Amino acid sequence: MARRRSSLGFLGMFGRSGDLRQLDAALRGVDLHPALVPEGAKLTIVNLMKDHWPDEPPPQAYPPVALLLGYCIAGPEAFELSNGREDTLDAERRIETALEIGDSFDAQIILMTLHAKLISGEVVERYGLSTD
Numbered sequence: 001m002a003r004r005r006s007s008l009g010f011l012g013m014f015g016r017s018g019d020l021r022q023l024d025a026a027l028r029g030v031d032l033h034p035a036l037v038p039e040g041a042k043l044t045i046v047n048l049m050k051d052h053w054p055d056e057p058p059p060q061a062y063p064p065v066a067l068l069l070g071y072c073i074a075g076p077e078a079f080e081l082s083n084g085r086e087d088t089l090d091a092e093r094r095i096e097t098a099l100e101i102g103d104s105f106d107a108q109i110i111l112m113t114l115h116a117k118l119i120s121g122e123v124v125e126r127y128g129l130s131t132d
Helices: 018-029 039-052 059-074 076-083 085-101 105-115 121-127
Strands: none
Touching (some): 018 059, 039 105, 076 121, 085 105, 085 121
């Protein structure tokens, strides 16, 4: 079965695809305005999600992705102010696990934020991240 493509929309004639709208909503849910994430990065994220789930990613898959993405972009302090200690600890555990495992879905999200230069300098420093 062919994979459904994501769409950014075009001149108001064609709407954004459902996966991008769901990601935008999930980003808002972690207090990260979707405009702060370039469209190319969002397309990469939804494509990673499509690779991770055999069919379409389920609606409940978007909030955890946004949580990790939000932590990486906002940094620990700003993220905790908006989302609380529990979500911050969850994101930090996921980063530590991703670094231990290496090639995982979470590691791909973290690497994408690093390559796109979206990641907080504090996160890079705290976890010793690099693109090498």
